[in-house]
Amino acid sequence: MATRVITVDRSLKPGIWPLVLGHWETLKNLVRTLILRQASTIEFPEKRRNVSGRYRGIHILTAREDGTPKCVACFMCATVCPAECIYIESGERPEKTIEKYPTRFEIDLLRCVYCGFCVDACPEEAILMSRENDLVGTTREELIIDRDRLMARAKLLDVGTGYHPSEHDVRRPVRIAAIEKLKQERGIGNSRPPRG
Amino acid sequence: MPKLTIDGREIEVAAGTTVIRAAQQLGIDIPHFCWHPDLSVDGNCRMCVVEIEKQAKLQISCNTAATEGLVVHTDTPRVRAARRSTLEFLLVNHPIDCPVCDQAGECYLQDQYQAYTLHDARTELEEKVHKRKLVDLGPILLDAERCVLCSRCLRFESEVVGTSTLMFANRGNRTEIATFQNRPITHSYAGNLADVCPVGALLSHDFRFKMRVWFLASTPSICPGCSTGCNVYVDQRDGEIYRLRPRRNPEVNKSWLCDPGRAQYKQIGSPERVAVARTRRGAEWSAVPLAAALDVLAAHIKGAGRALAILGTPQATNEDLRALSTLADTTGARLDFRVGDPELKVRELEDGILQRADKNPNTQGALDLGIARSGVDEIIAACRRGEVAVLLLQGPELLRLPAAGVFLEKVPFVAVMATHNEPALERAHLILPAAAWAEIDGTFTNYQRRVQRILRAVPAPGEARPRWDLVGELLRRLGAPLAATSARELFGEVVRAVPEYAGLDYRVLGESGRVAISVGANGHSPLPQV
Numbered sequence: 001m002a003t004r005v006i007t008v009d010r011s012l013k014p015g016i017w018p019l020v021l022g023h024w025e026t027l028k029n030l031v032r033t034l035i036l037r038q039a040s041t042i043e044f045p046e047k048r049r050n051v052s053g054r055y056r057g058i059h060i061l062t063a064r065e066d067g068t069p070k071c072v073a074c075f076m077c078a079t080v081c082p083a084e085c086i087y088i089e090s091g092e093r094p095e096k097t098i099e100k101y102p103t104r105f106e107i108d109l110l111r112c113v114y115c116g117f118c119v120d121a122c123p124e125e126a127i128l129m130s131r132e133n134d135l136v137g138t139t140r141e142e143l144i145i146d147r148d149r150l151m152a153r154a155k156l157l158d159v160g161t162g163y164h165p166s167e168h169d170v171r172r173p174v175r176i177a178a179i180e181k182l183k184q185e186r187g188i189g190n191s192r193p194p195r196g
Numbered sequence: 197m198p199k200l201t202i203d204g205r206e207i208e209v210a211a212g213t214t215v216i217r218a219a220q221q222l223g224i225d226i227p228h229f230c231w232h233p234d235l236s237v238d239g240n241c242r243m244c245v246v247e248i249e250k251q252a253k254l255q256i257s258c259n260t261a262a263t264e265g266l267v268v269h270t271d272t273p274r275v276r277a278a279r280r281s282t283l284e285f286l287l288v289n290h291p292i293d294c295p296v297c298d299q300a301g302e303c304y305l306q307d308q309y310q311a312y313t314l315h316d317a318r319t320e321l322e323e324k325v326h327k328r329k330l331v332d333l334g335p336i337l338l339d340a341e342r343c344v345l346c347s348r349c350l351r352f353e354s355e356v357v358g359t360s361t362l363m364f365a366n367r368g369n370r371t372e373i374a375t376f377q378n379r380p381i382t383h384s385y386a387g388n389l390a391d392v393c394p395v396g397a398l399l400s401h402d403f404r405f406k407m408r409v410w411f412l413a414s415t416p417s418i419c420p421g422c423s424t425g426c427n428v429y430v431d432q433r434d435g436e437i438y439r440l441r442p443r444r445n446p447e448v449n450k451s452w453l454c455d456p457g458r459a460q461y462k463q464i465g466s467p468e469r470v471a472v473a474r475t476r477r478g479a480e481w482s483a484v485p486l487a488a489a490l491d492v493l494a495a496h497i498k499g500a501g502r503a504l505a506i507l508g509t510p511q512a513t514n515e516d517l518r519a520l521s522t523l524a525d526t527t528g529a530r531l532d533f534r535v536g537d538p539e540l541k542v543r544e545l546e547d548g549i550l551q552r553a554d555k556n557p558n559t560q561g562a563l564d565l566g567i568a569r570s571g572v573d574e575i576i577a578a579c580r581r582g583e584v585a586v587l588l589l590q591g592p593e594l595l596r597l598p599a600a601g602v603f604l605e606k607v608p609f610v611a612v613m614a615t616h617n618e619p620a621l622e623r624a625h626l627i628l629p630a631a632a633w634a635e636i637d638g639t640f641t642n643y644q645r646r647v648q649r650i651l652r653a654v655p656a657p658g659e660a661r662p663r664w665d666l667v668g669e670l671l672r673r674l675g676a677p678l679a680a681t682s683a684r685e686l687f688g689e690v691v692r693a694v695p696e697y698a699g700l701d702y703r704v705l706g707e708s709g710r711v712a713i714s715v716g717a718n719g720h721s722p723l724p725q726v
C-alpha cells in the first residue's frame with residue numbers, strides 16, 4: 001500500500017479567531033442551560049431517563065408463587081454467556097416435579113456485557129433483565145450479585161422490567177428460520193416416510 | 197473372511213462380525229440405543245436399521261452378519277425416514293425434562309433427535325403416559341419416564357455382574373424398569389448402569405447435579421485402585437475432578453469400572469492433601485519451603501553414607517520408581533518396596549469381574565524394575581539394629597505398620613513423600629508433598645504386565661511435585677543429577693533397564709497400553725514372576 005505524506009506548515013499562526021469562537025460557543029451554552037433551561041443532561045439519580053421496555057439492564061431472577069426461584073439450574077444461561085460471568089451450583093428440590101434448583105447463582109456484573117443471551121437461552125423465563133443501569137459499588141465483590149439479591153430485584157418496580165422473552169420478540173422468527181435451515185442441512189424432511 | 201461394501205467402501209472382516217461392527221471399523225457410526233459393544237445383541241430399538249441391496253426390508257445392522265458380497269447403505273432417505281419414525285415413537289411419552297436431567301449433553305436421544313428429527317411433538321404433555329420418577333435405587337437414581345426400554349441395564353446385570361436386580365414391569369406403553377420392591381442395587385458395579393443407560397433413566401447419585409457434562413474436559417488415564425489398571429477418563433473442570441468414566445479397553449476392563457475405583461477421584465481434591473513440606477522438631481511440626489526441605493534431606497543423606505535405606509511404593513509410577521532406584525544406586529542404599537508382600541496378590545481376582553486383591557496399581561512395575569532388593573524385613577531389622585541413619589520413604593506404607601513406632605526409634609531421620617495427611621506421618625521427621633496420580637504423567641504396569649500411561653489431568657496442590665521430580669532434586673543436590681528431565685525421558689530409562697519393555701515409548705503405548713514382551717532364556721535373567 002502506498003503511503004500518502006501530508007506536510008503541515010507549522011509556521012502559520014492561528015491568530016485570535018479560534019479563541020473568540022471558542023468563547024462564543026461557551027457563552028451560547030451558558031445562556032441555553034442557565035437562562036433558557038434547555039440542558040441535555042438530567043439530574044441523575046433524582047431524575048432518570050425513560051428507557052425502552054427492551055432495555056438490557058441488571059438481571060432479575062424470577063420467583064415461583066411460593067417465593068422459591070423459578071430457575072431449575074439447567075446452566076443454559078451459563079453455557080451461552082459469552083462473558084462466562086454466571087456461576088451456578090445446583091441442588092435437589094423437595095418437589096419431585098421440579099427436582100433441581102440453584103443453591104448458588106451469581107452474576108459478575110463487571111464482566112457481563114449485557115448482551116441478553118442468558119434471557120434468550122433460559123427455558124423457564126427464570127432470568128430477565130431490568131431497566132436498572134446504575135451500577136455502583138466500592139469493591140469488586142459487591143458487584144458479583146448473588147441469588148438473593150438477583151431475586152429481590154424483582155420487587156424493584158420503579159425501574160421496571162427490561163429485556164424479557166415475549167411473543168413479539170424480534171428474534172423469534174430468526175430462531176425458527178435457523179431450525180428450518182438446520183433441518184435442510186441435515187436432510188430432515190417434514191413429510192411422512194416414503195413407502196419402500 | 198467375508199468382504200462387503202458399506203456406503204461404497206469395501207472392507208474385509210472376520211467371519212461372524214456384524215454389520216454395525218464392520219461399519220465401525222470403517223469409521224461409520226450407525227446410530228443405536230440397545231446395542232452395546234460389550235453386551236449381547238438384543239435388537240429391540242430398531243434405530244440401527246440399514247438398507248441392504250437385494251433385501252426388500254430394512255435390516256437391523258446390530259444383528260445382521262457381515263457376509264460375502266453384502267452391499268450396505270447406512271444413510272439413505274428410507275433409512276432416515278425409518279429412524280425418524282423410531283425416534284418419534286420413542287419420544288411419544290418422553291417427559292422432555294432435559295433442563296434438569298444430568299444425561300443432557302451425552303444423551304443418545306438428544307443427539308439423535310438433533311441429527312434425525314428436530315420435530316415438534318404431536319402429543320401434548322398432559323396426554324403422555326406418566327411413570328415413576330426419582331426412584332432411589334441406592335447408588336443409582338431411576339427415572340422410568342426417560343427410559344427407552346433398550347434393556348442394556350438388564351443385560352449388563354445378568355451378563356457382567358450376574359445379579360439381575362432389574363426387570364421390566366407392566367405391559368405395552370406402561371412398561372417400565374423396576375427392581376423388586378424398589379430394593380436398592382447392592383453390587384459394586386452399579387456406576388456402570390448409569391453409563392450403559394443411553395438416556396437419563398439411570399443416573400449416578402454421586403454425580404447428580406454436580407456439573408453439566410459439556411463443561412467437563414476428559415483426560416485419558418488409569419484407575420489407581422488396584423492391579424487391574426482399568427482405563428478411565430478423568431473428567432475435570434477448572435482443575436476440579438467431577439467423575440471418572442470408564443474408557444473402553446477390550447483387553448483390560450471392556451467398558452466397565454468398579455464403584456470403589458470410580459470413587460478414586462475423591463482423594464484428589466481432598467482437604468487432607470499434603471501441599472507443603474513440613475519438618476518436625478520434637479513434637480512440633482512446621483511448614484518449610486520445599487527447596488529448604490530438600491536441602492535438609494540432601495544434607496542428611498550425604499551424612500548417612502551407606503547407612504541410608506529407601507523404600508519405594510507400588511502406588512508410584514514406573515518413572516518414580518526408576519528415579520528412586522537411581523538414587524539407591526548412586527548412594528549404595530538398601531532398597532525395597534514390599535510392605536506386606538503385595539506382589540503375592542497382584543494377579544488374584546477378588547470377585548471374578550474386575551477387582552483384584554492387590555490394591556496397588558503398579559506392583560508389577562516395581563517388580564520389573566527390580567525395586568525388590570534388600571527385603572523389607574531386612575530393612576526393618578537394620579533399623580532395629582540402629583544401622584539406618586536416614587530412611588527415605590516413597591509412600592507412607594511402612595509408617596502405618598503397628599510396629600513402626602518401635603523399630604523407627606533408632607532411626608534418627610525419617611523422610612516420607614506423601615499425598616495425604618494421616619496420623620502415621622507423625623512418625624516421620626520430614627514430609628515432602630507428592631503429586632497424586634491424576635496430577636502427573638507416567639506409566640503403571642498392570643497385572644497382565646500391560647504398561648499403560650497416566651496423564652496429568654489437573655494441577656497438583658501447593659508445592660506438591662511428582663515423586664520422580666523430588667528424587668531428581670535430591671540427586672541434583674547430591675551432585676549426580678538425573679539425565680532425564682521429564683517423565684517421558686525417564687520412561688526411556690525404564691525401557692533400557694527392563695528388557696521386557698524393549699521397543700516401548702509413550703507414543704507406542706498410545707491410549708490403550710502395551711503388554712510387555714516376555715524375554716526368553718537368551719541372555720536375560722527372567723524377572724520375578726508371581
Ligand code: SF4
Pocket residue numbers: 077080081082083084085086107111112113114115116117118119
Ligand atoms: S447478559 Fe450476556 S454477558 Fe451478561 S450474563 Fe447474560 S449472557 Fe452473560
Ligand code: SF4
Pocket residue numbers: 070071072073074075076077078088118121122123124125126127
Ligand atoms: S437458563 Fe434459566 S433455568 Fe437455566 S440456569 Fe439459567 S436462569 Fe436457571
Ligand code: SF4
Pocket residue numbers: 342343344345346347348349350373392393394395397398
Ligand atoms: S433404564 Fe436405561 S438402560 Fe435400562 S432399559 Fe431403560 S433406557 Fe435402557
Ligand code: SF4
Pocket residue numbers: 419420421422423424425426449452453454455456457458550551552
Ligand atoms: S477393578 Fe481395580 S482398576 Fe478397575 S476400577 Fe476397580 S479398583 Fe480401579
